[in-house]
Amino acid sequence: MLLTSFLLTVLYAGLSYGVLYDTYTGVPLSEELLEYYEKNGLKETCTVNIQPCDANEWRRVDGSCNNLQEPARATFFSPMARILDAAFSDGYKARKAESGQELPPPREVRLKLLKQTLSSHKLLNNNVPGFAAFVYIDIGSIHDNENLLGQTTYCCEAEHMNDFACTPNIISDDDPVFGPTDIRCMNSTRPLTYQMYQCTKDSVPSPIKKATSPFDLSQIYNAKNEGDKVLRTFKGGELAVEEENGELFPPNGPTAVCPTNVKPNETRCFEHYYGTFIPVTLLTTWFVRHHNFIASNLAKLNPCWDDETTFQTARDINIAFYKQVYFYEFNTALQGRNNLFKAGVITKDNGFRDDYDDTKSPAVTVEFSFMKRLFHLMQESRTMLYDVHGNFIEEFKTFDATFRTGMLANNMPSFTQSMFRAPCHGGDGTVDFELANFALPAFQRAIDALSGDISKNRNFGLAPYVEYIRHFMGYEINSFEDLKTAGLMTDEKIALLKSTYEHVKDVDLMAGGGWCEKNMKGGNIPLTAANIINDNTMRAIQSDRHWYERRDRPHAFTEKQLKEIRKSTLAGLMCAVGDGVSEIPKKAFFNISPKNPLVSCSSKEIKKLNFKAWVDPACKKQKQ
Template sequence: MKYFVILVTLSRVSCIIYDTFTGREVALQRRMSNSTQDLLDGLSLFYQIRPWCTIDVPECSPYEPRRVDGTCNNLRFPTRGATFTPYHRLLPPNHSTFGGLRTSTSGEPLPNARKLRVSLISDGRVHNKYYTQLVTNQLLMITGDITSAHDTINYIVVTTTCCFPGGALNPTCMPIEVPFNDIHLRESGIRCLNLTRALTYQRFGCAPISLPPERINTSPPLLDISNMYGINSIGVDQSRLKVDGLLRFEVDKGKEWPPNGAPICLANELPQETYCYNGGNPGLNAPLGIQLVGLWHFRSHNQIARILAQMNPCWGDERLFLTARDINLALYQHITYYELMPEVLGYKLLLKNQVIYETNGHVDDYDDSVEPRVSIEYVIATRWFHTLQEGRLQLFDNQGKFLNELDMTDYTLRTGALRVNNTVEGVTQGAFREPCAGNDLYVDPEIGERILGPLQRASDVSSSDIMKGRDVGLPSYNRYRELCHLPIANTFDDLYQWMPKDQVDVISRSYESVEDVDLLAGIMVERPLPGAMVGPTLACIMIDQLLRWRRSDRFWYENSIHAGSFTQEQLYEIRKMTIARLICDHGDSVDSIQPYAFVLPNYRNEITDCSNIPALNWDVWRDSSCNNNPQNSTITQLNTTQNV
């Protein structure tokens, strides 16, 4: 890596204030007194009035490395890529009057989301015949990386009364009525599922109410593992040990973990379960899939930092941290693009659309006219993968012997359970031995009826997802087919061409017009493309975002346009990384695994010793100017056994 570090001392006064919604510079500081104290007093008042509406950004330099808070990735739009970056829209929003939920073309309410979901995709348990739990774990990790969970926390913890008498009158509520004859809940006495509307820029006074409401996102929108490192410079700073580029850690059974102490593990069963991730972002304590993948990348960072420090003793903490983080992000991005997404979307489709490339060199496709943002359509539409989630966690030992089965939904916000009774060892083995749910027209009962486990008595994630699409004003399914240059349905009968008959019949009975069909309802029942898990409409939305991520990220690992880019030799090593190698190096009690770990073991993908899984040669990161001792000259591969 042609890496360098610019250490710039920037005072609060040298920052420029930007409006988070528009991304434009706020003129307020230009009108203030030249007095430093007057300026600071004015800025303090400004932040108190609109704390989520502004972001201060030290002036950008084209020669500095990737900032930990995501600012200055795009020199034309310095705030885009940081926290509070608004969602991108593929199509203009379609709300009812005054920003209300989308309605039918006649103005009537759209069909009941719970009744629609149960009719379209019923509860059922069918194992996937090809893919492992790792597919949904990695998809969850991406979701946790690029979106914030504050809206979910709102209806779980804060606004819990939407189903109470009069609760539906609360403008922040959108409860889901459960029909009295609901096939799954009719004997439960539950007639309503609590749900709230998204927090918006308008609600916080950050955008005019005359504009359509836009959901706030407190997570940076790029693929930067912010749910582990932190969403801003404060969180990242909190996560750091400030020694040798390391993240703060504690040790349990010889393995590193983020430090304990976050207060959000509401489902921990005391007194045995007391641990809760408290690194740069407590959001890592979310669903179990995020906990696992985040833990592996946490350990990966520290292992990389130690190798770099040993090879290059003249490097200081800052350079070691930034370089280790850049390499760690590159490994994460590479696994996502070149290993996961070919299974989800198909290798040939990705290659055709220039999402991935068959090359050993750099790929310089950065475009500074593309803002670093994530589309709201991607966020809502990819919630399709909830239908792939398996509701049961199967635990295995390292010889593949089945040990136990747990309810997956009981382990959200329950990180403390991982370190009790060898749970983390068992679920790590299960991640690459257990199949995910089938890619079919069923949703696991644990996902469909109690996705939030003990945090809510009943919660249907797919019904909630349909409502969230209406809340943010996503236009109809037909409009996205049109956007993607796909045939549209002029009548319900046209849907038979790309959907199963039973599901088309449900849609025709549920909606007044084919123009009313919800995007997510259509996506969930589209027939998959050949060689892919998803249908053409979702594939189109995902490809748009995958292109946006790589082309809008000035520091994307494959390009060579910035001073800190990887050399071709370093890029060659990064391209060796697989999810199997990551788990071998950082999983608990893993000494063997199948080479393609997103795919179930089979006769062409047999479980093999970790020594047979390709590893990186770290010599390409050696800095010859450090005058290393001879003992440091033999570090060529990442040690698969973590010694602390």
């Protein structure tokens, strides 16, 4: 049967000589399943055609062949895993409280637990929530937002409130913001699942993911599963860019969508990349430019290289640079270096390490994808714009620039400066007022992003908060008093939870582990959030055949090259390709301070990659 299935899928793929795999199970299609998908028009969605793997090839942009035994395990649209079993009730609707009653409404939970106020973080700047969103798009996807804002927009209409696709957030008559208005509902949608797509008959809903599973800059090299061919110039290993007002951007295109661009002047709209929140758009632009910055340097040093070699090497360096920043700099800002050492996320000696295990699953966990929403607490609704000398220009409403890539053509320097010159929101148990009420005014009258997080918490079927405490810390939490005994929260936060939920086992993961739990010792996020992040991080390190710190991987770095990669910092990226950046704090995720002053981009304190480490001796011989 397996042989028949293999031959069938090879033949079906025709001259491409690929094998059709099931996206959900990751195994070659059986004859019966292929017939079912064909009959119901599901083949394009529920299958992936994978070319034969080569143990020595470069990392593929679609995530295939990362595991040679199971080539479909990390591909675009492959399913997520769960740390704990799903918790649903009544046909996979939101779980009930311990009493059997409904859990408190999401808006009520948010209003009770998070104060609405302006607040500035004492340590961290806007690069932190911005980079978090950029990373999320690498391993998650924005399809849920696209569904909420552009497709299923009707969940507050009386005739649709009970649709299965809808989970509207109801607003009470005494709501402190909307009580005096006619607004009594916020649109909210159920996550799209493989079950909805008919890609599996498994009964437990599994949210879809439109991205590859590894940390591989898929938002740069395979953002919409279009592959790298549509992005490349095929000259000098570079990605395609366009110049506008003296600045380089990813190309425009006829199918690109930027719904909030102000016509006719704002025409810039990326064809093959996501142009969503301003920080994501900035980082996307910078990493596209950074690829070309790397490729041009490699091409000068190695004139004998063809386009493919230059492109693949530049991509490999760009991904490694990104990972070094994310794992060693970004996560250090959140958790503290010593905590990351203890968790095994980073190394102390800066040398090679090889934790690869081909039995480990690369699947991103639902909990990790969800916990990225924690950074809503650090998101500002006001963007403080500065000129390149640090002089304040004006205050701009952040959400007025969402899905509005066009405005950046004339404003890149000022938005770039805002990323490191302005603190992010407080991280102090408060939330920005606009984010909590009018997050996307161009799309819907009222959106509370944080109430939406509680809705997603339940719609994803995440287990109660106390179950994650038991899983990661071994504490049995059976009462609110147990939270105090465990030392996880202040008396004030415990009292707030007690006034919100009937029982401690009712507490949602985000409410307890994101909003109320104290920050971990030596870090800037709660311990439960850090545990969920590190759980997925270790999965990523152990399951990635192309992990950049491995000595034994295809096209592995030499010791000298890895030493150069260790220099990677966000400050280095922004100095190399940022607009108008001539000085920046060395620790670019932290606020400017006496301990973290501005330094010149030309100084030795901003470490720069020495591309001579990638000189190919064969090119030298040819030149001679």
